[in-house]
Amino acid sequence: MIIRIFLSLLYVSCASLIARADSLPIKIEGAWVQAVPAVADATAAYMKITNLGDASLKLVGASCSVASRVEPMITTRQERNGQEIMGMEAVPDLEIVPGATLELKPGGDHLMIMGLTSHPSEGERVKLTVRFAPGDQRLDLEVPVLRQEPK
Amino acid sequence: MNKSVSELEENPTPNNSPPAIGRRMLLAAFALAVALLVSFLFARYTAYRTVQAKFYGQPLVPAKEAFDFHLVDQNGKAFQLSQLRGKAVLFSFGFTHCPNVCPTTLSDLAKIYRALPERDRARVQVLFVSVDPRRDQPETMKNYVPYFDDSFIGLTGTEDQIAEAAKAYGAYYEIVHDPGQNPDSYSVNHSAFTYLISPDRKWKLLYNFDQLSDTNKVIRDIEQVLGGA
Incomplete structure (x- = not known):
């Protein structure tokens, strides 16, 4: 029970996490990383990124304290035999036009975290540095690891 | 192939169209078949909707x-x-x-x-x-x-x-x-x-x-x- 309260407090604090770098007109909300078992070599990071500036930004990738690579991915959905086939595709970047919000979420666009070097459990935090173009603009985040999508 | 051709020659059909009564019966049978098919499909559809209404999946x-x-x-x-x-x-x-x-x-x-x-x-x-x-x-x-x-x-x-x-x-x-x-x-x-x-x-x-x-x-x-x- 105490753990539960602690986790929900943690969630409340992470949901309201708003990151703003001086040079980066960006708002990041509700960032989290999917907790996965030790046998998994990959997981994903999710968040909402709003471009508050006047120029288009591109999310080109990230680096993570517990993985060798982090890349932007899109989820593909196609219909076959009346059933939906889901897959993913690596993309060079995910563009966010001024005023728009890019939603990284389960079953949609995401940052794939590959080559996990350790497997943080639920409630732990990992360092995630997201990178944007043009240029090499970076933003450091501390992101909670969760088993379930926060709702 | 040859056989069917010779059969056709042996039994030439004087009338190309069936007699009127036959045609009417054919039409009735066809209408009945359509009605049966429609009601069958409708029953299936109703059954589907009934089950669909019951479940979320x-x-x-x-x-x-x-x-x-x-x-x-x-x-x-x-x-x-x-x-x-x-x-x-x-x-x-x-x-x-x-x-x-x-x-x-x-x-x-x-x-x-x-x-x-x-x-x-x-x-x-x-x-x-x-x-x-x-x-x-x-x-x-x-x-x-x-x-x-x-x-x-x-x-x-x-x-x-x-x-x-x-x-x-x-x-x-x-x-x-x-x-x-x-x-x-x-x-x-x-x-x-x-x-x-x-x-x-x-x-x-x-x-x-x-x-x-x-x-x-x-x-x-x-x-x-x-x-x-």
């Missing part, structure tokens, strides 16, 4: 006999669907190298399973079937699937066994190599459906990836199916 009307797949469980033992006598079964296909869809599906299933009343939990089994048998050995499944809930069982098998199971449930999967990458770091595109089988082994419902996140609605379906609906 997508119903199979009429419910199909659930294919009794032969696979290998996470302990390396032969596993058949029919082993789970008297239990409702929720299962989906996926693979352990899947970063997005599969952990989400399994987390959703864990949430559903844990929210079930205890008496129902004893009558529900969740399975996760690998579509990547090359990398997903029983050991891998054991280290992956029960992480989401202790009671969940991971299944794998030979390529043929898995292909047979997937085909029976209309599931599809395909290995996608990323050019320039290590040949072992491929991804698998796959159907992200979850299937609900009733305790009497009828394939009742299908849930797509998005539907599974509504825990309470899925639970209502499970309870109806456990209650014999």
